[in-house]
Amino acid sequence: MILIVGATGELGGLIASTLLQQGNAVRVLVRDPAARDSFTASGAEAVMADLKDPSSLMAACAGIDAVVTTANSSARGGDDTVESVDAKGNRNLIEAAAAQGVRHFIFVSALGADPEHPVPFMRAKGETEQLLRESGMTWTILQPELYFDKLPMMLVGGPALAGLPVTLVGQGRSRHSLVAARDVAAYAVAVLRRGEANNRTLLIGGPGPVSLRDMVAAFEDELGREVPVRAVPPGESVDGVPDFVLQVVAGLENFNSELDMSELAATFGVTPTTLHEFVHHAAATGSPAAVESTSDRPR
Numbered sequence: 001m002i003l004i005v006g007a008t009g010e011l012g013g014l015i016a017s018t019l020l021q022q023g024n025a026v027r028v029l030v031r032d033p034a035a036r037d038s039f040t041a042s043g044a045e046a047v048m049a050d051l052k053d054p055s056s057l058m059a060a061c062a063g064i065d066a067v068v069t070t071a072n073s074s075a076r077g078g079d080d081t082v083e084s085v086d087a088k089g090n091r092n093l094i095e096a097a098a099a100q101g102v103r104h105f106i107f108v109s110a111l112g113a114d115p116e117h118p119v120p121f122m123r124a125k126g127e128t129e130q131l132l133r134e135s136g137m138t139w140t141i142l143q144p145e146l147y148f149d150k151l152p153m154m155l156v157g158g159p160a161l162a163g164l165p166v167t168l169v170g171q172g173r174s175r176h177s178l179v180a181a182r183d184v185a186a187y188a189v190a191v192l193r194r195g196e197a198n199n200r201t202l203l204i205g206g207p208g209p210v211s212l213r214d215m216v217a218a219f220e221d222e223l224g225r226e227v228p229v230r231a232v233p234p235g236e237s238v239d240g241v242p243d244f245v246l247q248v249v250a251g252l253e254n255f256n257s258e259l260d261m262s263e264l265a266a267t268f269g270v271t272p273t274t275l276h277e278f279v280h281h282a283a284a285t286g287s288p289a290a291v292e293s294t295s296d297r298p299r
Helices: 010-021 033-039 056-063 082-099 120-133 151-162 181-191 213-223 244-251 262-268 275-285
Strands: 002-006 027-031 047-048 065-069 103-106 138-144 164-171 201-204 229-232
Touching: 002 010, 002 213, 010 027, 010 065, 027 033, 027 056, 027 262, 033 047, 033 065, 047 056, 056 082, 065 082, 065 151, 082 120, 103 181, 120 138, 151 164, 151 244, 151 275, 164 213, 164 244, 164 275, 181 201, 181 244, 181 262, 201 262, 213 275
Parallel strands: 002 027, 002 065, 027 047, 065 103, 103 138, 138 201, 164 229
Antiparallel strands: none
């Protein structure tokens, strides 16, 4: 049986639904009884547990062969913080999984995570990676690049679809291997059945590096109209955009991250979603969550 932690989020939900469609026995960790009923109806076993409660995680990991976790504090609030979830919570989960004899632990981290990183979220991811490597379990760490579905949609896709101007921090010309969430889900599912992923850190990106300016141009092509763009200097606030997002974007302006995914994609049978495929489906549905890619199509 496979335990999915974070199944109530977009990425974890994609992983859980794909595994269920493939006929796998799936258990999901939930905190809301309403979510439990929804997953049970879809064929999953749902267990009430919390990363902040070690005893509940022991029960959740009982009888589990593999754990896949995408859970993080980024969309939470209250007492769900980087420290309580991304640092201590992940530690609790690793310790429970190891104690219950879990064979394979798959952790969805982030590209650039490091125990010495100055940003607490990325530092906690790096610390978790280190703990996992020392856990005694077989492990796989996925380090995805920025998701098309998240920050780029917030800054570019959302305003473009709404007919509003796009605001970029700096010039938006740095190039990064942006990746669709569905592709990351496809890799997470693939590594469960491929020994090549054992005890490896996999850097995950899209089919080629793109900039936010490229994304603007793709939406202009798809929508058949100009998308107005204004550039603001780093440090200037933008209505509706959290400060930490602006800080991330400002940092991205200082470097390029170009990943060659050809070998990894061939190994794990994932066809990466292109920028234009992502934009086409986002425009057709009005929601990045509904983007359908060819990620799980055999190569």
